[in-house]
Amino acid sequence: MTGTTPPPGAVDQAELLRLARRRAAAGRDGSARPRPIPTTGEGPAPLSHAQQRMWLMDRLGQGGALYNVPVATRLRGPLDPAALADALTALTGRHPILRTRYGQHGDAPPHQEPHPVRPVPLPVVDAAPEAAPGLLHTEAARPFDLAAGPVLRALLLRHTAEDHTLLLTLHHIAVDGGSLPHLTADLAALYAAARTGERPDLPPAGPGYADFARWERGRDAELAAAADTRAAELAGARPLPLLRPLPPGPRARTAVLHHAPLTTDTLDGLRRLGTAHGATLFTVVLAAAFATLRLATGEPDLTVGCASGHRGRPDLRRMVGLNVNTLPIRAELPGDPEFTEVLARVRAALLGAQRYHEVPFDLVVERLGAGSRAADGSPLTAVSCDLVQPVGAVALPGLAAEAVEVDLGLAKFGLALLVEDGPRPRCLVQHDADALAEPVARRLLDAFAALLTAVAGDASAPLSRLPGRRLDAVPSTPADVSAPAEHPAVALLLADPRVADAAVAETEGGPLLAYAVLRGPGGPGGLELRAALRRRLPADRLPAAVTLLDAVPRTPSGELDPARLPGGARRTAPVPGPLEAVRTAFGELLGSRPEPDGDFFVLGGHSLVAVQLAERLRIRTGLPLTGLDVLEQRTPRALAALLDARRAERDAATRPGSRPGRSRTGATAAAVREGTVLVTGATGGVGAAVLQELMAQGRPVRALARPESAHLVSLDGVEVVEGDLADPEGLRRAVAGVDSVIHAACTFTEHQVDVAAMRALVDGWRGGGRFVFVSSVDAYGQPAATEVPEGAAAEGPVSPYGRAKLDCERILLDAAGTGGRGAGVVVRSPIVWGPHRRLREQLRWGSTGALYQAALAGHPLALPDPVADGQEWYGAAWVHSAALARAVAACATAGGPGAGQVLNAVTGHVAWPDFAAELVRLLRSISPVHLTATADPDLRRPWHYPSPTLAPHLHPEPTESWPTTLATMTR
Structure with a gap:
């Protein structure tokens, strides 16, 4: 494999460059400069x-x-x-x-x-x-x-x-x-x-x-949505095969550092290589690290972590604080590519990952779940790479200053491949003594330094002709370990010198359980032993728990006696319901088994325990659950109800005959039924409501959903096509052959992805029906008048989110009616409220999230004073998800309203004091509500958006008033 063509699906570098130049130009004229971080005063x-x-x-x-x-x-x-x-x-x-x-x-x-x-x-x-x-x-x-x-x-x-x-x-x-x-x-x-x-x-x-x-916490809804996308890209990533499973229990995290000199000519050659291929020196070093690991392991799919952060924003460059984030870079290097192609692929992967540089890594790990976690909880950062500078001195005036190195000898990562760019450049390999054997680390250093030197002189050689060879990690367990049972978990448990005996019980229909007997007091706990197993066993062979015993019960012949194991008599009985399973898991992690309505935080829970609890319940129930679910539900009864609901969703989605038309994007699908409507974002709050409305009308529907959530589309007769906004070619295939389109999906934060997705959908659509785009009132910007006419031109400043919506609207309206396409309709909506889980999350973490969280904690709710600002009203426009679905479905009907137009879909407007008072009442909060000049500037919204064209479809049903809907969303 030769050349520098990025792999299919990689980021279009030219397009990114054009976007970067456009943003830079916009920043110079001030039209799209990011808003500075708002100053909200002192206090916690x-x-x-x-x-x-x-x-x-x-x-x-x-x-x-x-x-x-x-x-x-x-x-x-x-x-x-x-x-x-x-x-x-x-x-x-x-x-x-x-x-x-x-x-x-x-x-x-x-x-x-x-x-x-x-x-x-x-x-x-x-x-x-x-x-x-x-x-x-x-x-x-x-x-x-x-x-x-x-x-x-x-x-x-x-x-x-x-x-x-x-x-x-x-x-x-x-x-x-x-x-x-x-x-x-x-x-x-x-x-x-x-x-x-x-x-x-x-x-x-x-x-x-x-x-x-x-400011960051106020963006949690955006970050959570982006974390979903990022996690999908990283699904299946695994730790580096060279790394050993970490021993259970507390560790010293001892770091071992090896280094080798590099010549200034080598660094200059690496810089020239980067310049020739549009890459920074760091990108070249990162590509060299990938190449070294590829040669050392033979693995074509590798993930390396690097440091990122928020300092790209001009207003944050001088900020003092913890402003870094871990950015996993995943690159695939199959075959025997030239190093220039390795560089191109790594550069594309890095640029793609940098779109998510503000997405907190813990949110991504939470979504990836137990299957990709290492024993220390951080699998995607087990290996890191960086270009470092020597530590600077504190230069005080009138004094000669010289930096002094203070090495604490502690390892944050299992393995780090580093290049130090200074007066005396060096290549460094640092590793955790428990995670990697020193001989392997020294060979890695030699290979890394030699490869850097080689590609600095000639980067056209394929990997097979570059320095480096396959390395084998030093075994972490003795080779002569014999297992008294056939299950591999037994051998791994006995490899720990602190374990005297072990057994695994496999029961039909029940969980896989492991048991261990320690040699003495002060040994590892069951959680620590299971964490070590998780690094070495596939998910289908991993025990659900490791229970410590005084002795493993055995028959006179020495075989395991399952009936005498703790809980053995109960394993033939039905599996406990979700409530008992949740209470048990709570007790294991928090020390005591709570009552059904015991509060997670009162019991001593915190975010890390929430992640651990979610992981445990995912394993035991086989149902999707996140740490955020635990933090929101808080009690065993509420969490059990959520698991029951998700079990019902899964069962309905997988029962025979419920998914007759399901296919994957790119596969050969059945013939498209006449009049089929493609709905994007089918598992989101808006898309799910649109699906229900269309099915109630008897319309044939094709639903686009991401693979990990496609099972949630459980309506009979819906053709489910798996795809993602970041896959333009897949979108073109998904839209091919349908009559109409309702585009309700959005990343919220990756605006270039949203625009590229709209372009792909419009390019692939040739239906004679209508294409309805669910846009946002943010596209109006900040008009001078408070009454905003329907379809009025945007007035600055327009947020990046609003600008992306405008770009998508223009792509649609310019293409509609050409090339065999039908009419285009734009429906601008404000905040969407409704009972869907994703909409409830937006209430907690979106534009209203700061108010919600303050009320939940009993803190004062600070609201802007419209009278002091010369305004009549500050508040929010909103629309019920069902009302929006009715309006959108009407626009997608032949002869329906809005052909070639921009319409509004607004159920009503609510003033912030009314919203805050109702929120305090529903949450039984003690929070006072204040009008103050220091309130969040984003709450200064004086605009009303009339919806004359769609008014007949937006009239609220009895259950769609804003207080009723808010009550549903806060339960």
Whole structure:
């Protein structure tokens, strides 16, 4: 396989480049510049997603010094310790994140709350230079108390009167690599000012991190939708075969580092290679890492993690805080491609993944489920790659500064392939001593360094002619382990030296269960043993649980006696109902079996336990469940009801005869029935309602749904075609042969994907019926008048989401009526309310999410005051999903309303005070409601959208009033 053509389905690089240039041009004229992060004032704020991951690790005792960030500098010259202490205190005053603590009160979610500015202690310790490394390591490795704070410590070692070493230790929850240059520059300016008494010369500070966290949490609905798409792309990814299963129980996470020099000519050659192929130096290094792993493992489908974040936004570049995210890059490298093709494929995969750089990695992992998790819970980041710079020094004016390396010797990843770009470039391989044998790591380093050198000189060689060879991991279990039973879990359990005996019981129709006897006290728990099995066994051979016993019951002949196993007599009885299964799982994770209405948070639950509980119940019930479901339902009774509903959905979807027309996109489908309507987004809140309306009218329907959720389309007679908005060719095949189209699917966040999907659907559609596009009132922008005429032209500023809708509308209306196509109709809708699960999620996490979460927590609800702004009204336009479905179905009917027009579908308008008061009542909240100038600017919505054309179809049924609908959505 040769050449540089990306694989089928890869991102169109030219199109991305055009989009990037268009965005850059728009940014120059200000028409599409992203809104700055809103400033919402002081006080407690939620944790960002990245912070919550750190907090969870610390809460579970798995953090230690792993996330300590030491910055050490040798300072020679006349240092003023008092001025330095003043500068450190002033630094915490400038950046509240440095004096923030992270607490939790009762069952409320954790939050961040800044301390008042207090002097930062600067201990001065006399120490000889040769004693410095030990002192620095001891101080840098000291754990932080995140609940009490602070998250910044300082230590000054005095070697002589003009020779010092300064150590700043910060917790990663407060800073990242992009924050450090701003902090050290600010500290230098503050130190200079403290010495002279003058005002410091400082640039404007970036936005406060608390405001960033509020902004990110306000986008949770968008992020969740994007996480669904991202998880689908990563489904089936597995850890690197070279890595060993991690031992159960607490670990030291000892890091081993190997390095080899690289010449500056090699780095220059890699840069030239990148320039010739439109790639950065990092992309070339990442491609080399993929090539090295491909040769070492023989695996063509590999996933490597890299660091990403939000600093692409101009307003966040100077922000101090944890602003990074883990970005898994999955690339397929079959056959024997040239390295230039490897680079092209990795570049395409990287660009595709970067579309999701703001999607929190924990949301993606949650959706991927247990099947792709490693024993430490982070399978897609078991291997990482990065291009790093040497740690910079704290350069204080009047002093010579030299960076001092403080290596804590801890591994965040199983394996990291790194290139250090500095005065003395190096190739590095760091690995977790438990995850990879040192001989294998050293051979990987040699292969990585040799491959980098080779492709810097000639990148046209195929992989088979590049340095590197197949490596075999050192076995993690003794080769002479003999199993007393045939199931592989027994052998793996006995391979652990702390396990004396083990057994597996397989019962027809029941769960697969494993049992273990420990050699002594203080050994691993059942959860830890099962976590180790999960790395080594396929899902269909993985026991549902590992139960610890004092002895495995056996017959006189030594065979397992299943009847004497705990619960053995009950395994022939019917499987317990969902409620009992949920209560049991709650008890296993939270320490006591709760009552049916016991509250998850009151019982001591938190986000990580929610993910673990969802994983356990998914395994035991075989039903889809996420950690978010656990956090929303909260009680065993509610969670059991949700599982019952999903079981019914699955059974209805899979019963014989219920799916007569199901086919996959790209497969040969049955002949399309006359008058068939294609509905996209069939499992979403709008698409599901449209399906029900069309089926009630007896219309033949083809439903487009993603493969992982296609079973939810359970209506008899619906032809289900599996596909995704990110697959344009699949969309063209899905639309081929249908008469009409109702396009109700949207990514919400990946606007270029939405536009490309609309173009593909229009290109593939040649039906004589109608194409109805469910657009948004956001396409109107922010008109000067509060009464917005139906179909009025957009007025700026228009949000990126609204701009994408406008682009899609134009594609449709320009193509409708040409090339054998029928008429096009655009139906703009506001917030969609209704009983569907996805719509309930939007209430909790969408534009109304901040109000919902505040009411749930009992916090004040801040609303904008229209009178103070000279407006008559602030609130939300809304439409019931059933009413929208009636209107859309009418537009898709021959001779129906709206041919070639832009119409509105609005059930009504609700003022924010009325909405907030009803929300407080329904949630039985104690939250006060305030009108204030500091309210979220996005709530300043004075617009009314009349719907004269579709009014007959939008008239609400008795169950479709907004208070009734809101009550349904908050249950």
